[in-house]
Amino acid sequence: MDETLLTQLPAIILQNLVPFAWKIVGAVVLWIIGGWIIKSVKLLSRRGMDARGFDATLIEYLESAIGMSMRVLLVIAILSLFGVETASFAAIIAAAGVAIGMAWSGLLANFAAGVFLILLRPLRVGDFIAAAGITGTVHEIGMFATTIDQPDNVRTVVGNNKLFADNIVNFSSNDFRRVDLTAQLAHGVDPLNAISLLKARVAQIPNVMDKPAPDVEILEFNPAGVKLVVRPYCHTDDYWQVYFDTNKAILEIATQAGWPAAVPHQVLIQK
Template sequence: MSSALNFDLGSLVTTYLIPLAWQLAGAILLWVVGGWVINLVGNLSNRGMTRQKVEPTLIRYVEATLRVIMRIVLVIVILSVFGIETTSFAALLAAAGIAIGAAWSGLLANFAAGAFLIILRPFKVGDFISGGGITGTVREIGLFATTIDQPDNVRTTIGNNKLFADNIVNFSANSARRVDLTAQLAHSVDPQQAMALIRTRIAQIPNVLPDPAPDVEILEFNAAGTKLIVRPYCHNDNYWQVYFDTNKALAEVGGANNWPIPAPHQVLRQPS
């Protein structure tokens, strides 16, 4: 009885456990080596496209897609080590893809929108944009979402479909951006003289472009006096610097020329 039990146990180890252990070891080895190969191929593709001066947005998109595809292939290969029929698994994967696609239609919509963002290129990595209710600098366009750093240094991830379906404002597309400001003058200030002084002072602000030249014109006449529009142009990277420096320049010009503080006033006339 004891010898039969030992024989059955030995047969079980030899027939099942040892082959299973070898299969498990092979699967682990494949996973480690396959992961290394995936990283190697991803890095090589990144370097190759970088040397060819491919758009950084497209590089990240292609690399991410390549890694996902290779990871799926690696899983199929590992399953084949355990004797699972890969053709059946491929069919199962396709069926699962249909089911997942029906349940996760939004995810697929984000994927499709990401492809259109790459093809149509309304913006690229590094551009300052506004879209999907978010304004900031684009850091990455991924398979399903776009990462944006807002001006207050908060990183935000937006689904590609939401971003693509919204109006996209690209502040970096053109070489110059206009800074819109106003200056209220008191009634006693000569607007023509004020405009000449402001133009001269704005031209001295760093990063203000000479072409197109700054706009300083009369916007309206109101109860406080004359209101001017002050519109210097600059590169998008210097927008806030020029914005704040222009405000300071307006205050300096007013103080240097002793302009009174504008205030609404009314003239009452007594009936004769």
């Protein structure tokens, strides 16, 4: 190796590698500080919106939008640290946005649907819904997708556009809902007496509402006998507790009254 090059090597390293290393260190520090600032801004914005009584769904959505926007600005700041022109980078982002928008139109559709979900409010965070083939509690409404926790504690992410385009059944919108059950009576059991016994027992179940009172009526006549419909009313949060307790109440009354097992009867006529 040339002696001149050897003598110039430390100067070359100091002139090129050291500044680049300092830029990397600066980028790491900027990323850490920027992340802390973003987290703080999100926390302050959430506290401010909570203090002003903003809806929880709107808070989650705005917090997500603020965090994403600030992350983009942080990346631009880091790239400018390495000498990338901000204007050029903005043009690249715009061009990339057009290309991505054309290729991933579904992403923009999800974003637009998210805006409508926030404005029209067919559902909110904490609501128990059925939509897009999923039933569960709304955990978060994001910019592009909504997170739903199913009753078996499985978290599912559904695109906002698919959710908004489907029928949304919101079980939490009204103050109460109805539990639908049936009780099959055998032939020979007095249905009117059974109705009286079941009405009195179902009304004693915890969390069953007094108004409207539980419905116990004749639903149909079938080969096994008379089928009753048993319909107590309760708050959505108490649905499954009332559902199972009502089944137990039906069994309890049937056992105490000595009702026989309901089996289909067939009459064979031989000619």
